[in-house]
Amino acid sequence: MPTSGDLALESRALTKSYGTYRGVVEVSLQVRVGEVVGLVGANGAGKTTLMRTVLDFIRPTSGSVAVFGLDSVTASVQVRRRTAYLPGELVFPAHLRGDDVLLRFTAARPALDPRRVRSLADRLNLDMSRRVGELSKGNRQKLGLVVAFAPEVDLLVLDEPTSGLDPLLQREFAQLVAERVAAGVTVLLSSHVMSEVEQIASRVALLREGRLAAVDELAAIRAQSRRRGRARPVDPVDLPQLAEALARVPRVSEVTADGDAVTFACTGEMDAVLKSLGRFRVAALDVAHADLEDAFFSAYGESTGDGRAS
Amino acid sequence: MTRSVRWSLLRSGLRLARRSLVLWAVSIAALVVLVVMVYPSIRDRTSLNSIYGDLSPAAQKLLGGSDLTSATGYLSTQLFGFFLPALLLVFAVGRGAGAVAGEEEQHTLDLLLAQPVPRRSVYLQKAAEVVTGVTLLTVAIWVPVAALDSAVRFNLPVAYLTAVCVQMGLFCAALGLAAQAVAAAVGHRAAGIALAVGYAVLSYVVYGVSASVHWLIYLRPLTLWRWYLSNDPLASGFGAAETGVLAGVCAVALAAGVAGFERRDLHA
Numbered sequence: 001m002p003t004s005g006d007l008a009l010e011s012r013a014l015t016k017s018y019g020t021y022r023g024v025v026e027v028s029l030q031v032r033v034g035e036v037v038g039l040v041g042a043n044g045a046g047k048t049t050l051m052r053t054v055l056d057f058i059r060p061t062s063g064s065v066a067v068f069g070l071d072s073v074t075a076s077v078q079v080r081r082r083t084a085y086l087p088g089e090l091v092f093p094a095h096l097r098g099d100d101v102l103l104r105f106t107a108a109r110p111a112l113d114p115r116r117v118r119s120l121a122d123r124l125n126l127d128m129s130r131r132v133g134e135l136s137k138g139n140r141q142k143l144g145l146v147v148a149f150a151p152e153v154d155l156l157v158l159d160e161p162t163s164g165l166d167p168l169l170q171r172e173f174a175q176l177v178a179e180r181v182a183a184g185v186t187v188l189l190s191s192h193v194m195s196e197v198e199q200i201a202s203r204v205a206l207l208r209e210g211r212l213a214a215v216d217e218l219a220a221i222r223a224q225s226r227r228r229g230r231a232r233p234v235d236p237v238d239l240p241q242l243a244e245a246l247a248r249v250p251r252v253s254e255v256t257a258d259g260d261a262v263t264f265a266c267t268g269e270m271d272a273v274l275k276s277l278g279r280f281r282v283a284a285l286d287v288a289h290a291d292l293e294d295a296f297f298s299a300y301g302e303s304t305g306d307g308r309a310s
Numbered sequence: 311m312t313r314s315v316r317w318s319l320l321r322s323g324l325r326l327a328r329r330s331l332v333l334w335a336v337s338i339a340a341l342v343v344l345v346v347m348v349y350p351s352i353r354d355r356t357s358l359n360s361i362y363g364d365l366s367p368a369a370q371k372l373l374g375g376s377d378l379t380s381a382t383g384y385l386s387t388q389l390f391g392f393f394l395p396a397l398l399l400v401f402a403v404g405r406g407a408g409a410v411a412g413e414e415e416q417h418t419l420d421l422l423l424a425q426p427v428p429r430r431s432v433y434l435q436k437a438a439e440v441v442t443g444v445t446l447l448t449v450a451i452w453v454p455v456a457a458l459d460s461a462v463r464f465n466l467p468v469a470y471l472t473a474v475c476v477q478m479g480l481f482c483a484a485l486g487l488a489a490q491a492v493a494a495a496v497g498h499r500a501a502g503i504a505l506a507v508g509y510a511v512l513s514y515v516v517y518g519v520s521a522s523v524h525w526l527i528y529l530r531p532l533t534l535w536r537w538y539l540s541n542d543p544l545a546s547g548f549g550a551a552e553t554g555v556l557a558g559v560c561a562v563a564l565a566a567g568v569a570g571f572e573r574r575d576l577h578a
Contacts, residue, residue, distance in 0.1 A: 052578065078426070080423075080425060091416055107319055108318050
């Protein structure tokens, strides 16, 4: 277990209940300095509640949150000095220009580096002189990212940072996060879909109905993920032997003949599969991209339905 | 933290509100000029006084007096008795209720508070914005009356004009800060507006009717109108008790507002 000196963020049995409305229940999560952790869960699973507790917008019912060893309630100002936040529900006053928005929401921070602001806006392809009311949803999201990334902080708390961004900008965002992480910054981000997190996060925490259902390294999830494959021999006569050979390979399952090809599922490394196919003349081999979301939910969840709702 | 960062939210707030503040100030000043310029045509027509003079004491109180043609009577019935404080209340209560709860309802409070400032400081800087606005509008009232004083032959001592302006400003600031406190304590602008406006209207009626209904006299100290008007600042200058009570209500509203806001969970 890491010592508190290595932890950027730690929630200890954090519980927040709002009468009948559920917040989070006994969430204990540790985020090491320099890590990128993705919170994944359906809307209402508690991602936003957890993040807003870090910033002291809401107070724990029981348990606590510490950021760099500082308590989120009693040392809230110090915590926020080292933390920048991107809200999930992002709304700016429509009559303000981008520059005004940035000034307004960083006015109480040390002066920003104007070059850094300009380079951020350029990279996200955002015109800071336009009024918020004229901006598309995606552009407003970019403005939120500028507000979050412009100050010099040690922790970024980003609620649904990529919602509304097109794939190209999602890649730019991943690049931005990687650069900040290389500079020693820790990132906690959330999404209701795994695919938005898997390119960026090194660890994923799954929240379900307010509880932390699982936390794991992405590499471990990848290792458990199942790929679906389809091998087609040149000579259909080989079909039964090919199926038999595949079925003997460890960690291969669901081998079925399907017309002129054999379909199968495989967990972990593909090497043994390829070697077993070596004896045959293979006309085509298709392997689908591993669905980490599937892997995550099949490994940790009894039902995938509620966790994957969007 | 340097001083410049400490008041930075107030400065950025005023900067963003400057256009609407200027518009308010110019409009109110223009209205005051208009009303003041009418005075010379009324000054010598003492027969007009019978219009208000025939009314019941309560109605006279509600209208700001019975004397239309003297300088203090005219200013009181036409401006300071009801019209200007009502306008200023609209501004103060609207701004006060919106100061914190408005940001919360527009989902911008999270981003303001994500900055390294105590909640108390955000609340107080917002309150300072409200008070600055009320002060600006009070000045926008004082200046034209003072400037036109000799032209329309009010011959009103500057100290008396200043007294009525300060007491009116404090009166409106007190209700604006009360609206801010209530709205911020629950996170809804409407709550602050409803309570402050409801109180202002009800207490205005109580203040006026207490002139005819004897037992209501005991309720008068509970109406802020009494602390704004009943020492007749236009005719007698500052009232120490009046100014003190109004300033005290401002302070209590601020303290209660901070306490209520600091304790709360904020709406997402």
